[in-house]
Amino acid sequence: MILxxxxxxxxxxxxxxxRGEAFIFLVASISLGAVALGVAALIVVMSVMNGFRAELFDKIVGLNGHAVIQGYSGHGLTNWRQIADEAKATPGVTSAIPLIEQPLAATVDGRVEPILLRGMRVADLRDTIKGDIKQGNLAEVTPGSGNVAIGTGLAQALGLTVGDQISVVNLSGQATPFGTAPRIVSYRVAATFEVGVYDFDKAYVVMPMEDAQTLLLLGDTVQMVELRTVDPDRVTQILTPLAPKVIRDGVVNDWRQMNASLFQALEVERVTMFVVLGIVILIAAFNILSSLIMLVRAKTRDIAILRTMGASRAAMLRIFMTVGxxxxxxxxxxxxxxxxxxxFFRQDVVDVIQHITGAQLWDPSIRVLTELPSKPDPLDITVIIVMTLVLTFLATLYPAYKAASTDPVQVLRYE
Incomplete structure (x- = not known):
C-alpha cells in the first residue's frame, strides 16, 4: 500500500x-497498549510453555534416554550384553546403556523416604550425572566401595550431607523358614547431584551396577537397556528395525509411550493458552476498530473537504487503513x-512477586522444574505477529470504508 x-x-x-481531540488520542493510545499487552502476553506464555516442554524433555530424556528395552512382565534381561550390542549396531542409535531401576525405601535415624534405586556401569554413571554434581566427588562411587550418589532433594529430606550413611531397604530379600527377610544395606553418600527435576532429585540413589545387583539379588541380570538416538523425534522410525531382533527377550518402549500423558497434557495446555490469549489480541483489534470509528466521525467535515479537493475514495481508504x-x-x-x-527478568519477577505476596508461585514439587524456563520460538513469534497484523488489518476495513463512502455534498450542505 503506497501512500x-x-x-x-x-x-x-x-x-x-x-488539543481539542485528546479523547481520540487517548482511545488510540489505549488501543496501542492493548495490542502491546496482548502480544507480550502471548510471547511470554508461549516461550515459557516451550521452555517448560524443552527443559522437561531434556531432564527426563537426559536421565531416562530416548527409549528402553525391558523384559516381559517385569523380568530382567539375562543376555543384556547381546541386546546392547544389537542396539548399538542399529543405525541412528548412539548408545545402549544397561541399567537397574527399582523403587525401594531409604532410612536414616528413623526417618524413611521412598527412593528410586538406579544401578549403572561406572562409565555410564559418570557420563549421565557428572555435570549435575553439587557436592562430593563422583569418582568415589566405584564397585564394592559402598559409596553412592543421591539427589539433593533426598539429601535435604533425610538431612544428609557428603560422608553420611544411608540405609537402603529391599523388602524382597532372602527367603527363610520364617518368610522373606528384608535386606538392609548401609552406604556412604559420596556425592549429591541435582538434575533440575524435583521428582528425580527427591528420589534417586545412584550406585554402580554390580552393587545394585548384589543388593537386589539379581545375579548377572539387568532390568532394562536404555537407548539414545540421533533424533528423539524420529525415535520410532529409528528403532523399528531393532524391535524384531529383541522380541524374544523384551519390548522396546520410546519416550513418547513412557511419558505420553505428560507431554499430551502440555500440548493441550499450550494450545489452550494460545487461544485464550489470542482473544486478548482480538479485543485489542476491536479497540482499534472503535478508535477509528470515533476518528472517522470526528473528521467527517475534514474528509468531505478533502474529497472536494480531489482526494479519491481509494485515498481515504489508504489514509485510515494506515492509521489503524x-x-x-x-x-x-x-x-x-x-x-x-x-x-529476561522472568525469575526476578517471580521472586519479587513471591516476596511481596508471601506465596510460593513456583513450587518445584508441583511444577517439577526448579526454575521458570523460557525458550522463545521464532515460528511462534512469527505466527503471533502475523495474526495480530491480520486482525488489525480487518479492524481497519470498516472505518476506512465508511470514510471512503462519505458524501461531501451531504456533509457540507449543513456546514
Missing amino acids: GRTERMVARRYLLPG MTIGVLGILAGIVLGSVFL
Whole structure:
C-alpha cells in the first residue's frame, strides 16, 4: 500500500490529533497498549510453555534416554550384553546403556523416604550425572566401595550431607523358614547431584551396577537397556528395525509411550493458552476498530473537504487503513520489547512477586522444574505477529470504508 505525500501528511496528522481531540488520542493510545499487552502476553506464555516442554524433555530424556528395552512382565534381561550390542549396531542409535531401576525405601535415624534405586556401569554413571554434581566427588562411587550418589532433594529430606550413611531397604530379600527377610544395606553418600527435576532429585540413589545387583539379588541380570538416538523425534522410525531382533527377550518402549500423558497434557495446555490469549489480541483489534470509528466521525467535515479537493475514495481508504495499521505495528513492536524484557527478568519477577505476596508461585514439587524456563520460538513469534497484523488489518476495513463512502455534498450542505 503506497501512500502519496499528502496522504502520509494527513495520516500523520490523524495519528497525532490536536488539543481539542485528546479523547481520540487517548482511545488510540489505549488501543496501542492493548495490542502491546496482548502480544507480550502471548510471547511470554508461549516461550515459557516451550521452555517448560524443552527443559522437561531434556531432564527426563537426559536421565531416562530416548527409549528402553525391558523384559516381559517385569523380568530382567539375562543376555543384556547381546541386546546392547544389537542396539548399538542399529543405525541412528548412539548408545545402549544397561541399567537397574527399582523403587525401594531409604532410612536414616528413623526417618524413611521412598527412593528410586538406579544401578549403572561406572562409565555410564559418570557420563549421565557428572555435570549435575553439587557436592562430593563422583569418582568415589566405584564397585564394592559402598559409596553412592543421591539427589539433593533426598539429601535435604533425610538431612544428609557428603560422608553420611544411608540405609537402603529391599523388602524382597532372602527367603527363610520364617518368610522373606528384608535386606538392609548401609552406604556412604559420596556425592549429591541435582538434575533440575524435583521428582528425580527427591528420589534417586545412584550406585554402580554390580552393587545394585548384589543388593537386589539379581545375579548377572539387568532390568532394562536404555537407548539414545540421533533424533528423539524420529525415535520410532529409528528403532523399528531393532524391535524384531529383541522380541524374544523384551519390548522396546520410546519416550513418547513412557511419558505420553505428560507431554499430551502440555500440548493441550499450550494450545489452550494460545487461544485464550489470542482473544486478548482480538479485543485489542476491536479497540482499534472503535478508535477509528470515533476518528472517522470526528473528521467527517475534514474528509468531505478533502474529497472536494480531489482526494479519491481509494485515498481515504489508504489514509485510515494506515492509521489503524500504524497503531497495530507500534503495538506489536512495543509488545515484543515488553515480552523480551519480561522473559529476561522472568525469575526476578517471580521472586519479587513471591516476596511481596508471601506465596510460593513456583513450587518445584508441583511444577517439577526448579526454575521458570523460557525458550522463545521464532515460528511462534512469527505466527503471533502475523495474526495480530491480520486482525488489525480487518479492524481497519470498516472505518476506512465508511470514510471512503462519505458524501461531501451531504456533509457540507449543513456546514
